[in-house]
Amino acid sequence: MLEDKEILTMYHFEGKEDYAFNLIMRKYSDRLYRHIIKMVQNHDDADDILQNTFIKVWRYLPDFREDSKLFTWLYRIATNETLTFLKKESVKRFFMLSSAKVTSTHQAYSDPFFNGDQIQFKLQKAIKRLPPKQRAVFNLKYFEDLKYEEIAEILGGTVGSLKASYHHAYTKIEQFLKEND
């Protein structure tokens, strides 16, 4: 698989926009899908969000000036799309209390794409209780082991505030797992 720099050179200077864009999709779709699905815990929603993410990538790639790494830029778009989706869902739930489509972790457990055991299911349940942005911080640090500086590029905020957010999320989840053991 080509390096990001080579792909971007192909896109900007060699007139191979379509080919370069396909390479970006091939290289990052798995990783972005995993990030998104851990946030929304539903395959159909994750699929929609990922499509929207790549549509936005196509639209804004001409303006991408490599101020950040390509993968942090992609993660930023994917995370923003996910947070927007989750915000809309909570507004929908607020206004349509009885008939709202509820994406519960119970659904996640029966989802054919959930491949975890009981313990991992409990962890997903605990993560689901976190506010969306804190959930993103926790997932990026805990599952993907990104540096705080990289998370700051994706989500914004200072390293200090992200450390505090992760620590709070970690404590909440631990507490939940102890209570439901």
Added chain:
Amino acid sequence: MNLNNEHLKKDPYLVPQSYTDSLEERVRASLHKEESKRSSNILMRLKPALMLALMFGLIGSLGYIASNITDKYIRESNPAEEDIFVLIEEGYLKSSFIYSYYDDIDVQMSLEQSMENNLEDEKINELLELTMAPQELLYYIEHEDKHNGYEY
């Protein structure tokens, strides 16, 4: 349960098989749909403005053509009228002349009477040339001295 357990850090979700292939096709289809929607949107937005511009252009052209036709018609049917208005503007004719004009009083005589005491002969002749046919002008010049008491 310890969160530091490495088993818990494993990703519990599977990426569906051939997901990337189908994703590429669907993204391309969405992009294509969006682009055709955008171009038809641009056309839809421009259409009213274009129609308005076309209508204004058409009305303007019709107005210009109509004005040209009526102008030509007026010139052809009343050539002397324009000259009369020139004289009025230049102050050589009194406004009462306009009313006498429409009462079919002898225009030529009225014109002469208005100008006689205010203008030199040369100027009077110049102005008469504007309103008289050549034969009429010749007749006037020949008989001018008679009007003024002179004889050839």
